[in-house]
Amino acid sequence: MKTKIKINIIMLLWLLIPIGNTMAQTQQLEEPLQGYLKIAAENNPELKSIFNSYLATLERMPQARALPDPTVMFNIFTSPVETRVGAQNAGISLSQAFPWFGQLKSQEQVVAMLAKARFEAFEDAKNSIFFDVRSTYYDLYVLEAAIAITEENVRLLESFRELANVRLESNTGSAVDLLRVEMDLDELNNQLLYLEDSRIPIQAKFNELLNEETPIRIEVPDTLETILIDEGRNVLLDSIITHNPTLRGFEFEMSALDAEIDVAQKMGLPSFNLGLSYTSISPRTDMDVPDNGKDALIFPQVGVRIPLNRNKYRSMIKEKELLKTSVNYRKEDKENELETVLERTWRDYADAQRRVALYNRLIAYATQSLDILVAQYTTAGADFEEVLRMERQLLRYELELEKARADQNTFVAYINYITGKQL
Numbered sequence: 001m002k003t004k005i006k007i008n009i010i011m012l013l014w015l016l017i018p019i020g021n022t023m024a025q026t027q028q029l030e031e032p033l034q035g036y037l038k039i040a041a042e043n044n045p046e047l048k049s050i051f052n053s054y055l056a057t058l059e060r061m062p063q064a065r066a067l068p069d070p071t072v073m074f075n076i077f078t079s080p081v082e083t084r085v086g087a088q089n090a091g092i093s094l095s096q097a098f099p100w101f102g103q104l105k106s107q108e109q110v111v112a113m114l115a116k117a118r119f120e121a122f123e124d125a126k127n128s129i130f131f132d133v134r135s136t137y138y139d140l141y142v143l144e145a146a147i148a149i150t151e152e153n154v155r156l157l158e159s160f161r162e163l164a165n166v167r168l169e170s171n172t173g174s175a176v177d178l179l180r181v182e183m184d185l186d187e188l189n190n191q192l193l194y195l196e197d198s199r200i201p202i203q204a205k206f207n208e209l210l211n212e213e214t215p216i217r218i219e220v221p222d223t224l225e226t227i228l229i230d231e232g233r234n235v236l237l238d239s240i241i242t243h244n245p246t247l248r249g250f251e252f253e254m255s256a257l258d259a260e261i262d263v264a265q266k267m268g269l270p271s272f273n274l275g276l277s278y279t280s281i282s283p284r285t286d287m288d289v290p291d292n293g294k295d296a297l298i299f300p301q302v303g304v305r306i307p308l309n310r311n312k313y314r315s316m317i318k319e320k321e322l323l324k325t326s327v328n329y330r331k332e333d334k335e336n337e338l339e340t341v342l343e344r345t346w347r348d349y350a351d352a353q354r355r356v357a358l359y360n361r362l363i364a365y366a367t368q369s370l371d372i373l374v375a376q377y378t379t380a381g382a383d384f385e386e387v388l389r390m391e392r393q394l395l396r397y398e399l400e401l402e403k404a405r406a407d408q409n410t411f412v413a414y415i416n417y418i419t420g421k422q423l
Contacts, residue, residue: 032219033137036210040133041126043211050125054118057111064107070096071275080282089282095275095301103266106259113256120249127245127417129209134413136206138406141220143198145402148222150192153395157185160391163377164384177384184388224405226356227412233346236419240338243420247338250331257324261317268313273303338418345418349411355404359397366394 041047075091164177207215231239241247277298307313370390377387 032221033134036137036206036218037130037133039210039212040129044129044209045211047122047126047129050118050122054115054122057115057118060111061108061115064111065104067104068097068099070094075279089280091277091279093275093277093301095273095303097305098272098274100266100269100271103263106262106266109259110256110263113252113259117249117252117256120245120252123420124245124249127420131413131417133206133209135410136202136209137218137220138224138410140199140202140206140218141224142403142406143195143202144220145224146399147192147195149395149398149402150188150195153391154185154188154192156391157181157188160374160387161185163374167377174384180385180388184392224402224409226353226405226408229349229412229415233342236342236346236415237339239419239421240342241335244338244418245420246334247331248420250327250334253327254324254331257320257327261320261324264313264316264320267316268307268310270307271305273301273305275301275303277301341418342415345411345414349408349415352404352408352411356401356408359401359404362397363394363401366390366397370394 071094073093073095075093076089080089161178161181164181168175168178203215203218206218210216229236279298370387373387373390377384
């Protein structure tokens with residue numbers, strides 16, 4: 001009961017922990033996304049499976065620290081054994097085995113370390129699910145932003161079409177200008193239909209991550225606030241070594257193997273049995289003797305188990321040492337992999353930051369240029385193809401800006417994931 005109470009408290013505290021690793025990031029994160037992360041944490045079947053595996057491991061702790069079951073033996077004499085005080089009819093004995101001092105504690109330590117390793121696997125799975133939710137959410141934001149930008153450009157081209165039509169009717173423009181607008185409008189409308197169809201697979205993936213029976217309507221912000229990383233690369237590398245759940249899981253696995261080595265060593269030492277026996281004796285009828293028919297109670301009975309096969313226990317210890325070395329190599333390999341991933345993700349994060357700044361500048365330049373070209377075309381009949389080319393350039397810059405914003409936040413989320421921070 002105490003174990004279950006402790007588990008419930010842990011789960012309650014975990015659910016109450018604010019999602020987000022810094023105050024600045026928490027303030028910048030979109031409010032709907034916080035709710036989606038909570039839904040994913042509560043509903044995702046993979047998380048439930050891993051957490052139940054962790055709970056199952058905890059249930060092994062009472063088993064590990066328990067003494068072996070006592071042994072009760074009954075003796076019934078088909079031919080009573082005659083003694084000085086009478087014939088032995090039946091007997092009962094009770095014995096309890098006791099392993100070497102500290103063995104039960106070491107066995108419990110093995111299970112405790114394995115449970116901690118399972119919990120780190122749960123933490124890693126939770127962070128992975130959270131990253132998937134975030135990255136899919138940002139993909140959906142880019143899609144919705146692309147739809148909104150494309151619709152705005154359709155409206156802009158429709159105004160250009162009216163302008164070209166006015167100039168054509170006043171014999172100051174060309175029919176080619178009107179045809180160019182129509183071609184661009186057809187392309188944009190076709191692209192718009194594709195973007196709207198692209199909602200279906202992304203929304204399906206998002207609802208799959210949330211594991212909701214009824215698909216929910218996903219809200220995304222009009223403008224995505226970008227998230228910054230406060231720490232430098234060296235600090236993040238230290239965070240990987242210290243906080244990454246997979247690496248921490250390897251540490252707990254090695255601690256469990258250390259405890260298993262201790263258990264194997266203690267199994268190679270003597271263990272003891274304590275017990276008592278009771279024998280029922282029938283009184284003698286042929287003569288009267290002192291204590292005639294008195295039952296025999298023998299306490300205590302002491303036994304010692306002597307482990308003579310030393311190779312068996314040396315082999316058990318060697319097995320655990322080799323397994324520990326194997327886990328250590330796996331941990332080292334994972335550290336190297338994560339460091340390489342961090343360097344690559346840091347590069348992409350820095351590139352996304354630069355792209356956000358770049359496309360903000362380019363959009364300002366392109367907007368000014370488009371305004372000038374439209375004014376020149378309206379008043380002086382300047383090259384209309386230049387107007388359309390600049391409009392397409394502006395559309396590309398706007399789409400690239402939204403993608404860069406989403407990329408920056410995705411890379412921040414991934415860095416938080418591999419460094420083991422709360423997401």
